[in-house]
Amino acid sequence: MRQSPPQRVVVLAxxxxxxxxxxxxxxxxxxxxxxxxxxxxxxxxxxxxxELLGPRFDIPIVASLEETDRFxxxxxxxxxxNAGGYLPDGWMPAIRGALRRGMEVWNGLHLFFGxxxxxxxxxxRHGGRIVDLRRPPAELHVASGRRHLPGRHVVLTVxxxxxxxxxxxxxxxxxxxxxxxxxxxFVPTGQTGMVIDGWGVTVDRVPSDFVAGVMEDLVAQAExxxxxxxxxxxxxxxxxxxxxxxxxxxxxxxxxxxxxxxxPTRTERKGWEGYPIDHDLARxxxxxxxxxxxxxxxxxVGIALDTRELDDPGARRAxxxxxxxxxxxxxxxxxxxxxxxxxxxxxxxxxxxxAAGAAVGGDRRERGDA
Numbered sequence: 001m002r003q004s005p006p007q008r009v010v011v012l013a014x015x016x017x018x019x020x021x022x023x024x025x026x027x028x029x030x031x032x033x034x035x036x037x038x039x040x041x042x043x044x045x046x047x048x049x050x051e052l053l054g055p056r057f058d059i060p061i062v063a064s065l066e067e068t069d070r071f072x073x074x075x076x077x078x079x080x081x082n083a084g085g086y087l088p089d090g091w092m093p094a095i096r097g098a099l100r101r102g103m104e105v106w107n108g109l110h111l112f113f114g115x116x117x118x119x120x121x122x123x124x125r126h127g128g129r130i131v132d133l134r135r136p137p138a139e140l141h142v143a144s145g146r147r148h149l150p151g152r153h154v155v156l157t158v159x160x161x162x163x164x165x166x167x168x169x170x171x172x173x174x175x176x177x178x179x180x181x182x183x184x185x186f187v188p189t190g191q192t193g194m195v196i197d198g199w200g201v202t203v204d205r206v207p208s209d210f211v212a213g214v215m216e217d218l219v220a221q222a223e224x225x226x227x228x229x230x231x232x233x234x235x236x237x238x239x240x241x242x243x244x245x246x247x248x249x250x251x252x253x254x255x256x257x258x259x260x261x262x263x264p265t266r267t268e269r270k271g272w273e274g275y276p277i278d279h280d281l282a283r284x285x286x287x288x289x290x291x292x293x294x295x296x297x298x299x300x301v302g303i304a305l306d307t308r309e310l311d312d313p314g315a316r317r318a319x320x321x322x323x324x325x326x327x328x329x330x331x332x333x334x335x336x337x338x339x340x341x342x343x344x345x346x347x348x349x350x351x352x353x354x355a356a357g358a359a360v361g362g363d364r365r366e367r368g369d370a
Contacts, residue, residue, distance in 0.1 A: 006034055006035065007104070008035055008072060008075065009028070009034050009035065009074070009076075010039075011025040011028060011038070012025075012077065012078055012079050012095075013039055013040065013079035014041050014042060014043070014090065015041060015042075015043050016079070017041040017043075018044070018052050022079055023080075023081050024195065025039065026052070026053070027167060027192040027196060028195050028196055029049055029053060030053060030057070030168075031196045032196045033196070034075070037068065037073055038059060038061070038062050038067070038068045038071055039059055039060070039061040039062070039079075040063075040064070040094060041061055042063035045061055045062055045063035048061060064094075065098065073098075073101075074103055075104045076094065076098035076104070076105045077106045077195060078091075078095075078105070078106065080109075081108060081191065082109075085109040085110030085111065087109055087111050095119065098128065099119060099126055099128040100128075101126070102128045103128050105128065105131065106133060106195055107131065108133040110205065112132045112134070112135060113130045113132055114135070134202040134204070135205070136205050137214065140207070140213060141213045142210060142212070143213045143215075143252050144216065147254070148219070148223060148254065148256075152223050152226075152229060153228050153257070153345070153349045154231060154253060154254065154255045155170075155173065155230050155231065155258070155301075155345060156231045156250065156255035156298070157169045157230070157233040157258075157259045158236070158237070158246070158259070158261065158288050159233060159260065159261040160236055160261070160279065161236050161266060162234070162239060162242055162271075164236075164263050164266070165263070165333075166234070167190065167193050167232045169259055169304040170187075170230040171186055172334070173230050173333075173345070174186045174228070174230045176342035180342070183225065183226045183227045184228040185222035185223075185225060185228070186222075187218045187219060187222050187230065188200025189201065189215070190202050190203070193232045201214050204242075208244060211245060211248035211249070212251050213252065215251075215252025216253075218231075218253075219231065219252075219254075231253045231255060233246065233250075237291060239269065240269075240275055250288070250291060250292050251292070251294070251295045251296075254295060254296040256299070256349050257300075257349045258285070258292070258299065258300045259302050259341060260281060260284060260300055260302070261305075261306070262279065262305055262306070262322070263308075263309075264318045265307075265310065280325075281325060285300035285326060286300075288300060301341075301345050301348050302330065303322045303330035304330075304331065305318055305332045306332065307319070307332045308334075319332065
């Protein structure tokens with residue numbers, strides 16, 4: 001689905017690299033098809049991406065765009081995904097500098113750079129290109145209720161909060177499917193997924209009447225080349241700000257299977273402190289199945305935990321508790337790999353007639369299993 005030539009990318013993450021707002025930059029460095037040649041963050045200049053992501057990611061952190069000239073970069077990526085999608089203070093000089101160098105600027109913020117006359121003038125004068133990733137498709141339609149092609153298995157990642165690993169889990173599951181020799185696709189629904197995979201739609205900028213229709217189109221496109229389709233979820237059903245887009249993705253993609261993502265050590269919603277997270281995973285899983293079933297049946301197949309704040313024994317305890325409480329396979333795909341979760345998907349979805357399956361039974365103590 002990618003058609004552009006390989007790019008050499010500078011990730012702009014000034015003052016943010018390694019933090020939660022830098023998920024676009026981190027996700028691109030970890031999974032992107034194009035090469036990240038430098039991280040631009042003067043607060044960590046002299047460091048290296050491998051300190052955060054591991055030895056495989058030998059990418060210098062620099063203080064200025066001028067320091068990246070030796071890498072002959074072709075793209076400046078806006079490497080943050082902050083609440084509201086605003087342009088952080090002090091970032092405009094780097095953006096101007098990139099356009100003066102004839103570079104592309106990939107922008108996933110709600111602020112469209114293509115609507116800023118100064119940047120458009122620089123783009124035209126120096127031969128650069130502004131790519132506003134959140135710009136909606138020109139043609140939109142409402143959902144039709146389209147059913148999936150025979151033999152296709154559509155899996156949606158859902159979560160207990162935003163920025164809790166839904167994209168990462170979907171990408172890791174696609175990797176597992178391909179390692180098993182299966183045709184698999186990832187469906188990007190946000191700006192980070194788009195810069196990683198080179199296609200998709202940032203659905204949170206699509207008018208609400210048309211989000212489900214966009215999801216139908218994206219899944220249909222993925223089904224042309226894949227049998228296993230992993231859809232990137234957004235937000236959460238009970239989020240005070242983002243539940244609308246979550247619901248539209250759920251109904252528009254009509255998944256057969258759900259993977260529920262959770263971070264057991266997170267107590268409050270990211271950016272909405274004071275709003276606690278519901279960690280009753282059995283209840284949250286049942287809620288998603290019930291809401292999905294208003295349009296098409298789906299079953300929760302597994303739990304994907306983000307255990308980065310736990311040591312190895314703590315992570316194993318959290319995984320075991322999630323499995324005990326839900327009766328589902330649970331794991332951390334970055335700590336242990338996606339194999340167990342994907343095996344559960346193959347077992348429960350690949351057989352005919354198993355798309356809906358049995359609902360999650362709830363806390364085993366509530367069912368008298370203690």
